[in-house]
Structure formats: structure tokens, C-alpha cells
Amino acid sequence: MATHRFDPTFTDRVIDAMGPKTSPRMRQLMTGLIRHMHDYAREEELTVDEWMAGVKMLNWAGQMSDDKRNEGQLVCDVFGLESLVDEITFKLAEEAKDAPTATAILGPFFRADTPWRQNGEDIVKSKPADAEMAFMQGRVMDFQTKKPLVGASVEVWQASTNGLYEQQDSEQVEFNLRGKFKTDEEGRYWFYCLRPTPYPVPDDGPAGKLLELMDRHPFRPAHIHILATCEGYRPLTTQIFDRKDKYLDNDSVFAVKDSLIVDFVPRENDPEASLELNYDVKLVKDEASTNGV
């Protein structure tokens, strides 16, 4: 504990105010939160004005958030926090069992109401003039047995070439560049999409303001979001990144992992797409559900 010249009993008094009905995990989380918050304020000698500027940012984030946008999440993302808790959660799961495909953050543009589509369908419903079309395919399989998983769901979402997801852009039809696919009897999914392009995270709110204050660019490397689920298996949230992207080493939300970098390769004899991407998803059995716990 650093020495300081402020009331040495204060932090313990705040922690000790917790009553006996606090759950053990909540007590642990709140104790750590209060200690770090107070240590931070004392170490940096945070003033009332600086703290109040922070409060305004937080309130602003909430005020910008709605069904289609989660600015509080984006603020965490630019500090690398979502990527870090993702790493922690993955490590805990890995230690409990085996390693599934590396995970990545869900991000603020996921929509719970994305529609089902047929395998082979094109998710590009509003096609930009500079579109580079890709055919994506793969299998969903059991991580341990490599057995294909039939009837698994593969949900994907991506931004258009102008850097906007459909809910951010009135020029795109609803659910453009999104879709949920069900794997066939061989565990396969396939569809057409855009080769993803880099884009800046929205910079009209506190996350953008923080990036500006930290003199950082807002760009994310080109990626496709994937959420794969199958009954009896743990859901997997991931993102796959184009190896050729120039922002791979400095993603504004720090979500890139080496194992998530993929290669788009030329596709022959398909008038619909000039590129092809093969990506298999491995899911880990959910002990809680398979053991009936």
C-alpha cells in the first residue's frame, strides 16, 4: 500500500459498511472495487473537478445507450477491459476443462433479434459499390471428438464498407450483413458476405472523446463477428481478422489474438464471389447441461 497523507481509515470504513447479507462473491468484488477506486484517487490525487468530468462521461455513456447501442460497453472496450475479461473468462473455462476456439469480445453491435437465413444465402442485402464479395464456409464440431454438430447455430455480423453496421446507417436495410445459419447434417454452414474492411468505432460519444484525449485512432482491423451455439455446448463468441489488415497490431479495442487471424483466398469459377474463407468452429461440451446439473 502506498503511503499517503489522507485519512488512513477511510477505505476500510467504506468496505466495513457492507452488511452480513452481502454474498461472498459480491463482498469480494465490492471490496476490490472500493480499494482500487480509492487507491487510484489517492495515488493520482484526483480532484473534484477531474472526478466530476469522469462522472459526466459515464452519464453521457448511459444517455447514448439504447437497444441498438451500448456506449458503456464501448468505453470499457477502448480501455481494453472487455478483451481482458474475455481472456479471464476463457482461461477459467480452459482450466475447468479443455481449450475451445479462442474467444473474442461480443462488441456493442450484436443484435439479439437477428433473423435465421438459409445456408448459401447472401447476407449482403444493401450492396455497397466498393464491395469485395467473399464466400465463407466451415463446420461446427465438438472440440474433443471432432464430430460435426448438426443443427448448431452460427450467427455472423459485419460492418459495411463505409464502416457502419446496419443499425448505425439509415441507408442499409434492417439486418443487412447479419444472419443466423443452422448447420446441416454434416455440421456445415455456408453463405456469402463482404470481405470485411477496417472501420472506426463511433467517436461521437465519451468513448470517442477518451480516444481523442489519449491521442489514439479509433480504427478496428477488418473482422467478422461470430456467435456459435449448440444445445449441450458452451456458446462461443469470437471475431476473425483478415491477416492483410493494417490495424492488426493496434486494434482500438484490443481484441486481436493470433489464433483468430484468417486468410481470404481467391475463389475460382463463382460469379458471386472472388474470395473464399474457410473457418471451422470448435465447441466445448457444457458439463452443467450434459450432466444434468
Next chain:
Amino acid sequence: MATHRFDPTFTDRVIDAMGPKTSPRMRQLMTGLIRHMHDYAREEELTVDEWMAGVKMLNWAGQMSDDKRNEGQLVCDVFGLESLVDEITFKLAEEAKDAPTATAILGPFFRADTPWRQNGEDIVKSKPADAEMAFMQGRVMDFQTKKPLVGASVEVWQASTNGLYEQQDSEQVEFNLRGKFKTDEEGRYWFYCLRPTPYPVPDDGPAGKLLELMDRHPFRPAHIHILATCEGYRPLTTQIFDRKDKYLDNDSVFAVKDSLIVDFVPRENDPEASLELNYDVKLVKDEASTNGV
């Protein structure tokens, strides 16, 4: 630095993403914030679900906040953070010069548009049935010379006996229990108000949820808020607490300081009030303005 089994380069990578145009103070504040945030997540092995529950709380705080309510501030208050940054700010001012009257937090119920009132006026515009009336008076003076300050502003605000400030309660007329008074040629201010009563902070938002999760009561000891200003002097924000209050030792926002505890004494021969409170405010010269810096 605690040992842990997560990517040891991650936090430095996030910090090092800051560009050269970040101001020195911003770099310091952001570096400390990122380190504490990441250390906290790793030490407690914060999961995605727990982090997301926190994000929802933060967004909820912003969504509840408007001109009349600052829930983000209240969330900080229940963690003792406003009280702590107030102590820090006061200590910095004290070290830079002399000690003014101890300060206390502004709290989320201050209103910038509070009207001026005449000395001697009663701020109780909607009088509750269980009101105990008090006459409050005092002088504003220079901390060093003890010279009275003429034309200083003393702004006060207090909750009604139902625990609500006027902006929280449609039964109270606007600006009930608030007023700004100008000191006379002897530096004096005086007015009628309620003997303050303890009340719970609003518990219908994330601050209340956090208190519940920490098994804490939401009560604040009875107090009157004061904001005193005078040209050429530093503004002073404070709260004074009734010595007889049962929550003095466990204020839900940790704002009580010994030097801010006051005594209401019986008042004779005044049909308007049965109690009296004398409270002098000492202001410190603002070097920046007096030196013309």
C-alpha cells in the same frame, strides 16, 4: 504487482497505445485508471457476465440522470468516492495556502438556478406537518483576517421531512427549501429553515441496487448543504450535520467530518422558530484572482 496467469504484456500495450499529443496530466490519469481497472479484473478474475452486469449499472445510471438528478454521482457517493476526492482537493488547497472551513461533497441535489432570497426570509415554502422550524444565522469572513465579507453569497439547500428534495417531490413548490442569501454590511446572513431530518438516498436506481447488494442502509444523517462564494475568494461547498442524528457514524455517502457537526439550540421569544443555529463560514483568498494571474 501481483502474479497472475494472464497475458503479462496486455496492460502495457493498452497504455502504450496513447499518442504523443496526450497531455501529461491526462496520460497520468489514464495510465493509473487502466492499471487499476486491469489489476482489479485480474485479481478478482472478473468474468464477462460480471463485467456486463457492471456495464448495465453504469448505463442505467446515465439513463436516469438529467438536469434534476445525477445518478452517476450518487453511484460514486455510495462508494465514498466523492467524499474522498473532496478530502484530496481540500488537502491540496490547504497545502497550497491555509486551511479554510472543512469542505464536504456537493451531492446530486444542488441546483445551479436557485433563486436569491432576502435575509430573514423563510425558505420553507411548502411546510410539512411535522416541521421543526429553525433560525439559522452566521457571518461570512476572511479566513486569515477574520474580516467580515460584505456581499458574499450563501446558498443553502435541504430535504423536507419526507426525505425528498423539492425536485424529487411534486408536492413541494419549486425551489422549496433552497435559497441564496447575500451577506449584509457586517457580513451576516440569516433565514428560517427546517431542522434537517435524516433521509435515504434514492434507491430506485443503480446506487440503491448497489446498497442492497452490499447490505447497507441508504440513510444520510440530517444535514444542510451550504455553498458560499465571494469575489476574490475560493468557493466553499460544505454540509453541516446535526450532532443528535443517529446516522452520524454511518452516513451512506461517507460525508461527515467532526468539524462539520453543529448544535441546534433552543430559541427564545420567536414564534417562527423553536431552534437556533449559528454557523460562521470562513473563506480563503483566491490567489489566482487577487494576484491577477
